[in-house]
Amino acid sequence: MGSDHITSREQLIGMLGEAAEVEHTLMCTYLYAAFSLKTDEADGLTDTQRAAVRRWRRSIIRVAVEEMGHLAIVANLSVAIGGPAHFNRLNFPIAPGPLPAAMCVRLAPFTQDTLQHFIFLERPLDSNEPDGESFGKARDYQRGPLQQTKLMPVTYDYETVGELYDTIIRSFESLQVRYGEGHLFVGDRSRQIGPEISPLPGLMTICHLDHAREAVNTIKEQGEGADAHSDNSHFDRFCKIRMEWQELLEADPDFVPARPVANNPVMRRPPTPDGKVWITHDIGARVLDYANALYIQQLRLLSQAFGRPGEAYEKQVLINAATDLMYAMTPAAEALTTYPCHDGADCNAGMTFAMVRGMSPLPIGTEWQVLNCRFTELTDEGPNLRGLHPKVDRSLDMLEGVAATFSRHVDIICSDPDTECDA
Secondary structure (H helix, E strand, O other): OOHHHOOOHHHHHHHHHHHHHHHHHHHHHHHHHHHOEOOOHHHOOOHHHHHHHHHHHHHHHHHHHHHHHHHHHHHHHHHHOOOOOOOOOOOOOEOEOOEOOOOOEOOOOOOHHHHHHHHHHOOOOOOOOOOOHHHOOOOOOOOOOOOOOOOOOOOOOOOOHHHHHHHHHHHHHHHHHHHOHHHHOOOOHHHOOOOOOOOOOOOOOOOOHHHHHHHHHHHHHHHOOOOOOOOOOHHHHHHHHHHHHHHHHHHOOOOOOEOOEOOOEEOOOOOOOOOOEEOOOHHHHHHHHHHHHHHHHHHHHHHHHOOOOOOHHHHHHHHHHHHHHHHHHHHHHHHHOOOEOOOOOOOEOOOOOOOOOOOOOOOOOOHHHHHHHHHHHHHHOHHHHOOOOHHHHHHHHHHHHHHHHHHHHHHHHHOOOOOOOOO
16 A cells, blocks of 8 residues: 555545544454453462462553544544544454454453464564464455545555555645645634643654644554554554563463453344354343444544644543543453353453444534533433342442533533533
């Protein structure tokens, strides 16, 4: 994939949309694997094993948080050139086509094969790390090149995520030559989310080419690492987990750090069931519905924060609520992995991160009423879920705190005569 393919702002916006989907899907797959880990004393691990698994869980979730930061950086890059923040994605598993055929994207428990897949996804371009054996190409397929495609946005195949970002920054450079800086970076900087609003690692606002280069380099160095493969890159962290896991296996060949969670669980009857597991267990399905609803509310809040005009205070309220919801979602998602997928199943349930069709921002002004109403609907379900699992109870307690804080802020915002809360 080369920068000569990117000849317009429309094409670059489309490529940034794909980059957002890559970051979004990676975040979900990492969280899914982390939620499957055995971290409780009742899970049957030795003290040494449990301590290691808890470290791995923290490390993987930290990587997922950084992927959320990459998603936010990509949103800022798009807003900077007059495009939208992109939080949509396809439901799992994702077939070849929307993403390169070499990039297998599905939900899987934390196994050695899954870990090798993560290492493969985050590998530097010069790495010879193989993919996990079960994550090979589903079919022989390539997306391009399409020689006659000059106006419609298309994205071609790339070997690594780093290569995608190399093409993105070359495209910024070539389009600045074509348009001029003042005509490329036309987005209002105040519509972006900066470090003063969100503590996500590496987040920055962008208003010229040097900022874009710095932002892309941040994503690459946190992911695949710098040329010398920094000690704290995603690639390096996953490699260290692999090394420690091997040492623990040498001491105990029966060591299994994760629960037998399903590959590609779905919350609705799948029209094409091959390779998917429908969650129908009574309690599991209820907890899944709840966890997915928290996830969608989180995306609503993020979508509402980016690209909006107005006070930093309002963006801060939205970002804080989204971040707190992610932490509230986590114990519910972990509890879910203790229930079978269905009666008689030999695998456990897992969060599906199911998407809804409409993730576009809500109308400015009325969004406060809509989001607050949704929080009420979520908390009203609490009495029907309490007592199912201690971690679900913890999640509900956290949700109630997030909802109450958000409601107080909405009262303040809507008391402002310039806010159209009653529109």
